[in-house]
Amino acid sequence: MGILARILRGAINEVADDAIRTMIRDQYTENLYEMVPVIKKVSPVELLETAMRSARGTPLSRPLGSHIRFSPWEKLLFNPVHLFRFPTPDDVGINTSVRIGPKARRPLNISIPIMITGMSFGGALSKSAKIALARAATLAGTATNTGEAGLLEEEREAAHLLIGQYNRGGWLNSRDKYTRLDAVEIQLGQGAQGSSPQRTSAKNIGREFREVFELAEGQDAIIHSRLDGVNTKDDFIRLVKRLKEETGVPVGLKIAATHFLEKELQIALEADCDFVTVDGAEGGTHGGAPTLQDDVGLPTIYAVSRAARFLAEKGAVGEVSLIAAGGLITPGQMLKAMALGADAVYIGTAAVMAMLGDQITRAVPFEPPTDLVVYTGKMTDHLDIDRSVQNLFYYLNACVREMELVAATVGKVSLGDIDKNDLVALDPFMAKALNVELGFVSPDNQDAFFAELEKSDVLRPVLTVH
């Protein structure tokens, strides 16, 4: 060991000893070590957001949704087959196409089961980001969604298939606009914000934003909690009927997932909706109050399962398409949502991250990557649209290919054929709730295992909680 190393080692030892002695001798209230239990009690996110609230006095606008992973997707696994049933031969193509709203006069046909979710121009993303999303979706043979916005002409031109949100701001709700869409999604809520009102201040609204939203200078963009003219169930039913007659394209309902899911879906069925979009609590947003993101809604995994079961009970499977959304990041999660009953999925955060791909180096370490894509971002000019299109197209292709590989190993020829029987659960409560068999015991012993569990003194209080 060299002289310098020995001196350094000695110095570090001296400092460390001194620090430890101080931490042991100082009163806890004067001790820096206090931060350790505090951070264990108040997470770094909570700590910083508490400080942010105290600095501003107004609700925070946290981007990309909740950091809490509500849906335990990792507790579901697919079941490969070998001899009992055979895997799909290599030379058999897996069907990945989906028909949304099969009963509509003009159903929406997509080549892959992944669509780009509603992220509005202006309210959320920049024009270049919206164009890139639309072009990538078109290249992959799928649809993109306007979000709660007006009709951005460049997006309409770039998107072969465009789903438009009939929204609570009213910006797309005129016949000249919604008749130019390939599907109409009546947006009454979203996972990250429930059905709460939202406001974009006029100071954050530029000329193009004003033009697309048809706002006067100085006017805020306001999303109301209710849709204008829809104050009763019958109002909603009349609206769906009118939109179906006027457009001929699939007309659906998007809601934030909620424990009242079945009651909401019952009305969607009475209104003869062609599709329903259920957005779980993990859903992202350009910016929303943390309380709405972390403490409101229902996790995607349970929402999808419940919605699918409800549609099956009502005999609506194959007539009303179910679209799952909310925190779906990996192809495995997306395919599990489909196995639980979704016909297709929406992605938002994952699409934005994929689109950015290697371009994040243009923003970090001094700015967050989202600065390249959000409408109010300072670096939106640095987004390379062609690169973004290629990144997202590659991501979608890779995701679907991974899904196809799972389809092959479970012995299916279509992604839509994968169902709950191809899944196994690693948690007894999830197995019961999702109606998926439990992986701990063989298929023949499922009933006996759960009967034993119910008799168990240890688990009885939990199992009989209701």
Add this chain to the structure above:
Amino acid sequence: MLENLADFSQTLSAFRSDLNRIQTVAGSLSQVDRQHYNDLTKYDDEKLTSIAVAEQSSARQLGEIKQICIAMAQKIEEIQQVIVRNQGV
């Protein structure tokens, strides 16, 4: 009127036949594109891989066309059955 219905039914039969032909061709082309993907990804070349990815996407979109044709042919068959029933009445 009945004569017109018979003509209409024959036209629908022609459409159905064409749709079945299109879906067969789409299925075959989809298979060819899928094979191209397999062939092109063997070379570990960035340019060829990007072409392979485009081929794979084309294969899926042709697969979608095949499904659309099948659905349309089924719809036409349903319409023809209604015509036959009405002629019977």
